[in-house]
Amino acid sequence: MEKSLTAPLSVAIxxxxxxxxxxxxxxxxxxxxxxxxGEYAAGRExxxxxxxHAPDVLLVDLGLQDISGLEIIAFVAARYPDCNIxxxxxxxxxEHVLPALEAGARGFLLKGTLTRDITLxxxxxxxxxxxxxxxxxxxxxKRLRPAADVDVAGAAGGSADAADTLTSREVEILRMIxxxxxxxxxxxxxxxxxxxxxxHLKRIYRKLAVxxxxxxxxxxxxxxxL
Amino acid sequence: xxxxxxxxxxxxxxxxxxxxxxAPPSVTTIERGEWVASDSSVPPPDSAPWRPVELPDDWSNxxxxxxxxxxxxxxxxxxxxxxTQVLYVPRNSAAEIEIFVNRExxxxxxxxxxxxxxxxxxxxxxxxxxxxxxxxxxxxxxxxTGSADYRHGLSRLTIGSGLIVGPQYYxxxxxxxxxxxxxxGAALLVAGLLAFSVWGxxxxxxxxxxxxxxxxxxxASAYLLVWPPHTGDVHVRQLLLFAxxxxxxxxxxxxxxxxxxxxxxxxxxxxxxxxxxxxGAAAVLSYTQYPILAAATxxxxxxxxxxxxxWLVRVGIREHRWPLYSLGLALATVIVFSGYDWARWMxxxxxxxxxxxxxxxxxxxxxxxxxxxxxxxxxxRAIDQSKRELEQRVAEKVREVEQTYRKMQxxxxxxTVLRERQRIMADMHDGLGSALIxxxxxxxxxxxxxxxxxxxxxxxxxxxxxxxxxxxxxxxDLGVVLGNIRYRMSRAIEASGVKFVWRVEVxxxxxxxxxxxxxxxxxxxxxxxxxxxxxxxxxxxxxSAKYIAERDVIVIAIADDGVGFKPATAERGNGLxxxxxxxxxxxxxxxxxxxxxxxxxxxxELPAVPLGAAYQRHRPE
Numbered sequence: 001m002e003k004s005l006t007a008p009l010s011v012a013i014x015x016x017x018x019x020x021x022x023x024x025x026x027x028x029x030x031x032x033x034x035x036x037x038g039e040y041a042a043g044r045e046x047x048x049x050x051x052x053h054a055p056d057v058l059l060v061d062l063g064l065q066d067i068s069g070l071e072i073i074a075f076v077a078a079r080y081p082d083c084n085i086x087x088x089x090x091x092x093x094x095e096h097v098l099p100a101l102e103a104g105a106r107g108f109l110l111k112g113t114l115t116r117d118i119t120l121x122x123x124x125x126x127x128x129x130x131x132x133x134x135x136x137x138x139x140x141x142k143r144l145r146p147a148a149d150v151d152v153a154g155a156a157g158g159s160a161d162a163a164d165t166l167t168s169r170e171v172e173i174l175r176m177i178x179x180x181x182x183x184x185x186x187x188x189x190x191x192x193x194x195x196x197x198x199x200h201l202k203r204i205y206r207k208l209a210v211x212x213x214x215x216x217x218x219x220x221x222x223x224x225x226l
Numbered sequence: 227x228x229x230x231x232x233x234x235x236x237x238x239x240x241x242x243x244x245x246x247x248x249a250p251p252s253v254t255t256i257e258r259g260e261w262v263a264s265d266s267s268v269p270p271p272d273s274a275p276w277r278p279v280e281l282p283d284d285w286s287n288x289x290x291x292x293x294x295x296x297x298x299x300x301x302x303x304x305x306x307x308x309x310t311q312v313l314y315v316p317r318n319s320a321a322e323i324e325i326f327v328n329r330e331x332x333x334x335x336x337x338x339x340x341x342x343x344x345x346x347x348x349x350x351x352x353x354x355x356x357x358x359x360x361x362x363x364x365x366x367x368x369x370x371t372g373s374a375d376y377r378h379g380l381s382r383l384t385i386g387s388g389l390i391v392g393p394q395y396y397x398x399x400x401x402x403x404x405x406x407x408x409x410x411g412a413a414l415l416v417a418g419l420l421a422f423s424v425w426g427x428x429x430x431x432x433x434x435x436x437x438x439x440x441x442x443x444x445x446a447s448a449y450l451l452v453w454p455p456h457t458g459d460v461h462v463r464q465l466l467l468f469a470x471x472x473x474x475x476x477x478x479x480x481x482x483x484x485x486x487x488x489x490x491x492x493x494x495x496x497x498x499x500x501x502x503x504x505x506g507a508a509a510v511l512s513y514t515q516y517p518i519l520a521a522a523t524x525x526x527x528x529x530x531x532x533x534x535x536x537w538l539v540r541v542g543i544r545e546h547r548w549p550l551y552s553l554g555l556a557l558a559t560v561i562v563f564s565g566y567d568w569a570r571w572m573x574x575x576x577x578x579x580x581x582x583x584x585x586x587x588x589x590x591x592x593x594x595x596x597x598x599x600x601x602x603x604x605x606x607r608a609i610d611q612s613k614r615e616l617e618q619r620v621a622e623k624v625r626e627v628e629q630t631y632r633k634m635q636x637x638x639x640x641x642t643v644l645r646e647r648q649r650i651m652a653d654m655h656d657g658l659g660s661a662l663i664x665x666x667x668x669x670x671x672x673x674x675x676x677x678x679x680x681x682x683x684x685x686x687x688x689x690x691x692x693x694x695x696x697x698x699x700x701x702x703d704l705g706v707v708l709g710n711i712r713y714r715m716s717r718a719i720e721a722s723g724v725k726f727v728w729r730v731e732v733x734x735x736x737x738x739x740x741x742x743x744x745x746x747x748x749x750x751x752x753x754x755x756x757x758x759x760x761x762x763x764x765x766x767x768x769x770s771a772k773y774i775a776e777r778d779v780i781v782i783a784i785a786d787d788g789v790g791f792k793p794a795t796a797e798r799g800n801g802l803x804x805x806x807x808x809x810x811x812x813x814x815x816x817x818x819x820x821x822x823x824x825x826x827x828x829x830x831e832l833p834a835v836p837l838g839a840a841y842q843r844h845r846p847e
Contacts, residue, residue: 091690091691091694091695092691093694093695093697093698094698094699131713131716133710133713134705134706134709134710134712134713135695135698135699135700135706135710138700138701138703138706139699177709178703178705178706178709179705179706179708179709179730179732180705180706180708180709180710180711180712180713180728180730181709181728181730182716182728185728
């Protein structure tokens with residue numbers, strides 16, 4: 001994490017609340033490692049602007065006036081796979097975050113606890129996603145239930161994993177996170193490097209997006225039933 | 227009807243022909259002879275005024291009104307017999323009969339039962355020793371006594387080898403005329419008793435009762451016909467004869483009505499009264515008056531049977547049912563057979579032929595069987611129907627129960643939602659609402675202490691997040707709840723610079739971890755953690771959680787190595803009181819262990835399983 005960035009990361013902001021947007025913009029501007037690429041108050045405006053050029057990082061609020069933030073996430077994730085998307089949320093609750101992750105977001109910032117040092121979040125993000133909350137980790141575990149016959153021996157090396165189910169190692173990591181352990185603690189307890197934990201998390205995020213696509217129809221059906 | 231009658235008569239003619247089969251060479255059937263009226267006890271001399279006669283000789287035709295004794299004389303030619311011969315008479319219609327062969331008495335006078343009481347008139351057979359016959363011409367004299375009131379007379383005589391005449395004539399005839407009727411009677415007795423017993427079990431079906439009565443009446447008639455009791459009393463004899471002929475009539479008519487689904491009380495009452503009156507009359511009428519009654523009631527019987535048949539046919543045209551058809555067939559048989567018997571009686575048919583009326587009995591058994599089958603089928607159908615109805619009703623009930631269950635679930639869900647809403651409202655009102663108002667008044671009162679306001683706002687946001695988090699799905703996982711507190715507090719922990727130790731083990735799921743409980747646990751831990759970070763001046767804080775299997779509890783501890791305090795005189799009394807009351811509200815044991823200079827340790831003990839489950843787990847083997 002001590003690795004310094006060679007060029008400033010370009011950051012775009014989509015947030016309809018003026019105060020928060022100004023604060024986010026100020027935080028970005030204040031850091032030399034970051035560069036403000038654009039700020040948008042409305043969803044359509046953001047879509048038009050983002051179609052022009054890709055930021056390295058996108059900060060997006062879900063509760064916009066005109067369209068859902070999820071649409072912007074999906075748009076950007078499809079168009080710029082390398083763009084790191086962060087959801088800006090007040091509560092970071094499952095109902096908002098999980099769909100965002102499935103749409104392609106890589107993490108979220110909590111409004112209010114917005115750090116004096118936003119770079120930390122952004123750096124974590126580019127390393128493999130911002131910290132998953134235990135609640136979200138648990139939901140991900142539930143959603144990407146591994147196949148019943150996961151090979152325990154192959155868990156450490158990462159066996160040939162299905163596109164949208166978890167390997168045993170990923171399950172182990174998510175279980176640690178769900179119990180509140182930090183990435184560093186998890187890495188120590190599992191006797192792996194922090195970087196490996198980040199790699200696994202990146203993979204988990206990807207699986208979540210894949211899963212959301214393959215399971216979309218099924219989930220819709222299930223919701224109707226429930 | 228005509229279609230039936232012709233084959234029936236053909237059948238009857240065949241039967242008759244079989245019995246009076248053409249005699250083989252060694253057998254002689256005598257159909258012509260002479261007769262003379264004489265009271266002599268021995269064969270009258272040849273000089274008596276013999277006159278020719280053809281057999282069978284039915285007195286009611288040949289000697290109307292005659293009562294007394296007649297002598298018959300038959301001459302026949304035969305080779306000298308080597309073996310014993312037999313003399314066979316198919317219908318012994320004499321009150322008394324004596325046979326003389328070549329003027330020697332063959333047998334003493336015979337009467338099977340009382341020939342006056344029964345119309346059955348059994349066949350007769352007698353042995354003729356070979357020495358009584360001689361080659362060439364022989365002569366047989368037969369003495370017959372009888373009366374005008376009954377059909378007396380003499381049948382054909384057949385004489386020949388006993389080996390042939392016995393089996394081919396006598397036995398065949400006896401089996402048909404006596405054995406078969408006895409068998410029918412026995413079958414009807416059994417069928418009647420069966421019908422009665424079934425009716426006794428299930429009184430709802432009167433048809434069975436009347437079937438039973440009719441069958442038993444016929445069985446009684448058959449018994450009287452085959453084994454007429456000997457009685458010297460003419461009145462008893464008349465009563466028995468009348469009963470034999472008419473006993474079945476009223477039950478049969480009533481049975482027809484019941485099978486047809488009708489009940490004419492008056493008609494039935496009249497019939498029963500008429501039957502009783504006729505029985506009485508039969509018992510009291512004189513020997514000469516009785517035949518008039520018998521003739522009248524026979525006509526009435528035939529008329530009633532025909533009327534019943536017509537009625538049944540009319541009902542049968544409307545409702546196509548097996549019992550109607552089979553009973554109609556039985557009635558038709560009774561009518562045809564009785565008609566034939568009457569015709570024979572009147573001389574329109576061979577006098578020696580069989581009495582047919584008893585042969586209607588199997589048709590009644592058939593009708594009974596058909597009724598039984600119909601009842602069974604309709605019962606099966608009714609059972610099927612009621613089963614279907616029952617299934618339908620059960621399905622309806624199941625639907626109702628499901629609906630009720632769904633409604634109950636909805637109500638329960640609504641109640642839960644309402645309770646949550648009330649709790650959240652209370653939280654908003656007492657917690658966030660009053661805190662916001664306090665802040666507002668601070669800002670208004672110009673005593674605004676910005677860092678303090680920021681701290682308060684941050685606390686409020688933390689609490690709001692705790693409320694939101696308590697509503698997140700955790701499915702009984704206390705580890706996630708604790709982990710989430712750490713996640714929420716991570717910035718504050720980092721900012722404090724305290725060494726933070728996290729020792730949350732894998733915990734068993736709690737079945738009763740409802741949002742309010744989650745929130746209380748969160749607030750207690752947050753309070754303890756905040757105290758440790760803010761006031762304890764600690765260098766490290768440890769949060770641990772583990773499951774203690776022996777006591778089936780989960781123990782959560784927040785421990786610091788800070789300054790500590792005297793719990794009794796704690797200046798932080800308000801926060802501690804809050805923690806204690808929260809713990810109490812959710813049934814959690816809370817210990818706050820602290821003394822100055824030795825740090826603080828807050829311990830919570832949560833029952834790992836609800837009471838019922840705990841009992842299940844520790845139930846004695």
